[in-house]
Amino acid sequence: MSSESDHKHNAACLELFAKLSEYLDQELEADTCEKIEQHLKECPPCRNCLQTLKRTVELCKAMGTKPVPSELSRRLRSMLEQLR
Ligand SMILES: [Zn+2]
Structure with a gap:
C-alpha cells in the first residue's frame, strides 16, 4: 500500500513549507538550504x-510592503491541501 509513503511525503512537504519563507530570505544555514533544494x-x-x-514576495517588495509570514504559511498550507 502506498498511503504510508504518501503520508510521509506530506510530512516532509509541511516541514519544508514551514521554512520556505526563511529560505527565500536566505536566513537558513547552508545545509538546511541544501535539504530544501534536494526536496524541491x-x-x-x-x-x-x-x-x-x-x-508573492516579489509583489510585496514591489509595493513596498513586507510579506506577513503567517499569511504566507496559510497560503502555502491551503495550496498543499489542494494537492491531496
Ligand atoms: Zn514536497
Whole structure:
C-alpha cells in the first residue's frame, strides 16, 4: 500500500513549507538550504508552491510592503491541501 509513503511525503512537504519563507530570505544555514533544494528537485508540487511564494514576495517588495509570514504559511498550507 502506498498511503504510508504518501503520508510521509506530506510530512516532509509541511516541514519544508514551514521554512520556505526563511529560505527565500536566505536566513537558513547552508545545509538546511541544501535539504530544501534536494526536496524541491524531487517534488514538483513544492516547486510550484515555491514559484507562487516567490511571486508573492516579489509583489510585496514591489509595493513596498513586507510579506506577513503567517499569511504566507496559510497560503502555502491551503495550496498543499489542494494537492491531496
Ligand atoms: Zn514536497
